[in-house]
Amino acid sequence: MPTLHLIRHAKSSWDDPALDDRARPLAPRGRKAAKRLAAWTEAHDVRPELVLCSPALRATETLERVLPGLGSPAVRIDDALYHASAATLLARLHETPAEAGEVALIGHNPGLADLCLLLAQAGQARDRVAVNLPTGALATLAADVPWRSLEPGCAELTALVLPREL
DSSP states (O other), rough: OOOEEEEEEBBOOOOOOTSSSGGBBBBBHHHOOOHHHOOOOOOOOOOOEEEEEEEOOHHHHHHHHGGGOOSOOOOEEEGGGTTOOOOHHHHHHSSSSSOOOOOEEOTTTTHHHHHHHHHHHHSSHHHHHOOOOOOOOOEEEEEEEGGHHHHOEEEEEEEEEEEGGG
């Protein structure tokens, strides 16, 4: 049963408005939140075989801080994930090797939240995502179909971890 962990990059810094969007680093608050998320993932045995990550600096810095809590997954920085739509993210997941039972995807809104809403079955956790998937949040979805067969409503949203709750 595939398990997908959607991780929205942690809070980024807007201190330098001249920086290109891809080059924005994490804010101090984001660095702290990502480290707390790493501790949560380690404590809750989140062990993806594969991590797919946007190339934006704030995403790769989130990955760098969360990775110690994820075990030793293969990591792919994927240009197509930068501000990708839900459709693009879903297409990428359809290409995931079948042997990867657990995958983490680190990216951006609105695509990440839209993907979660697309895949998740109705329920209270899904309703919370519909309100907001904040920076530094993690949403875990479990599906009963292979990666190539992911479709709307096929997954159960089994965890929603928000930075302010850590």
